[in-house]
Amino acid sequence: MIRKVMVSVAVLASALLGHAAVADENAVNVLYAGSLVNLMERSVGPAFEKETGLHFQGYAAGSNKIANEIKGKLRRGDVFISASPKVNTGLMGAANGDHVAWYVAFAESPLMIGYNPRSKFAADFKTKRWDKVLQEPGIRIGRTDPKLDPKGAFTVEMVIKAADLYHQPDLVEKTLGAAENPDQVLPEETLVGRLQSGQLDAGFFYSTETSDLKIPSIRPAPELQAKASYTLTILDDAPNSPGATRFVDFLLSAKGRELLKEHGVDVIKPAITGNAQAMPPSLQAVIDATQ
Structure with a gap:
C-alpha cells in the first residue's frame, strides 16, 4: 500500500514538474524598474506577446529592491531591467552571487x-x-x-x-x-x-x-x-533563457526602440558592460544593427 502511494506521489510530482516546465517555456518573467509600469504592461508586453506568441509576466518595483530580492534568493526572473547601472554591479561577481555577467545600457529618462x-x-x-x-x-x-x-x-x-x-x-x-x-x-x-x-x-x-x-x-x-539610465540583462540563473533572449532581442529591435520613444524614453546607442562573450549571439547582432 505504501509503495503504491509513493509511486502515485512520484507520478503526480513528475506531471506537475512537466507542466511547470512547459509553462516556463511559454512565459518570460521580466523584473523591471517601477517607472516603466505603463510602458511594459500596456505597450512592450502586449507587443512582445503578439510578435512571439510567448507570455509576458512582469514584476515592477524599485531597482534596488528587485536586486536585493534576487540576491537574497527571494525572487527569480529571466530578464532584469534596472534604472541604474550601479544596481547591476551589485549583482556581478562571485561575492555578489554571480547573478549578472553583463548588461546593456539602452535608454535614459x-x-x-x-x-x-x-x-x-x-x-x-x-x-x-x-x-x-x-x-x-x-x-x-x-x-x-x-x-x-x-x-x-x-x-x-x-x-x-x-x-x-x-x-x-x-x-x-x-x-x-x-x-x-x-x-x-x-x-x-x-x-x-x-x-x-x-x-x-x-x-x-x-x-x-x-x-x-x-x-x-x-x-x-x-x-x-x-x-535614469535604463539597463537590461538576462539573469544567469534565468529559468527560461531562450524566452529571455527573444524578449531582449525584441526590446532592442527597431520596433522595440520605437515603442520606447513613443512612451517618452530617450533611446541611446546600446553600451555593453561586463562579459560580452556571455551574451546571446542574436542580441549582439541586434545591437550591431543599431550602431
Missing part, C-alpha cells in the same frame, strides 16, 4: 517634478520656481525610497544640489524632511497612481512617466540634471 493639475498648488507651479512651491504649507509631496530605488536617491541628490544652487541651506529639510520621511516615501509602482488620484499634489518622476501619462511637469535647471 530625466528626473522631473510632476504635479496634479487639479491640485490647489497647480497654478503656483506655472508662476513660481519649483523649489518655492514645494515649501508651501500643506503641499503633499511623494517620492521613492532612496535605499530601494535609484529615483529616490536621485531626488535627494537633486534637492541637495538645488539647496546650494539657490543658496537655501535648509531646502532639503523644508521640502523632503528626513531621507526616509514616511509622509513622502512610497513604493515606486504606486507613486503615479497616488498623484493621479489626488492623494499627492506633486512628486518626483522620470520623464517617461510624465510624458506617457500626460502629467504636467517641471524640468529642473541643467545644473541639477539627474536621470
Whole structure:
C-alpha cells in the first residue's frame, strides 16, 4: 500500500514538474524598474506577446529592491531591467552571487517634478520656481525610497544640489524632511497612481512617466540634471533563457526602440558592460544593427 502511494506521489510530482516546465517555456518573467509600469504592461508586453506568441509576466518595483530580492534568493526572473547601472554591479561577481555577467545600457529618462493639475498648488507651479512651491504649507509631496530605488536617491541628490544652487541651506529639510520621511516615501509602482488620484499634489518622476501619462511637469535647471539610465540583462540563473533572449532581442529591435520613444524614453546607442562573450549571439547582432 505504501509503495503504491509513493509511486502515485512520484507520478503526480513528475506531471506537475512537466507542466511547470512547459509553462516556463511559454512565459518570460521580466523584473523591471517601477517607472516603466505603463510602458511594459500596456505597450512592450502586449507587443512582445503578439510578435512571439510567448507570455509576458512582469514584476515592477524599485531597482534596488528587485536586486536585493534576487540576491537574497527571494525572487527569480529571466530578464532584469534596472534604472541604474550601479544596481547591476551589485549583482556581478562571485561575492555578489554571480547573478549578472553583463548588461546593456539602452535608454535614459530625466528626473522631473510632476504635479496634479487639479491640485490647489497647480497654478503656483506655472508662476513660481519649483523649489518655492514645494515649501508651501500643506503641499503633499511623494517620492521613492532612496535605499530601494535609484529615483529616490536621485531626488535627494537633486534637492541637495538645488539647496546650494539657490543658496537655501535648509531646502532639503523644508521640502523632503528626513531621507526616509514616511509622509513622502512610497513604493515606486504606486507613486503615479497616488498623484493621479489626488492623494499627492506633486512628486518626483522620470520623464517617461510624465510624458506617457500626460502629467504636467517641471524640468529642473541643467545644473541639477539627474536621470535614469535604463539597463537590461538576462539573469544567469534565468529559468527560461531562450524566452529571455527573444524578449531582449525584441526590446532592442527597431520596433522595440520605437515603442520606447513613443512612451517618452530617450533611446541611446546600446553600451555593453561586463562579459560580452556571455551574451546571446542574436542580441549582439541586434545591437550591431543599431550602431
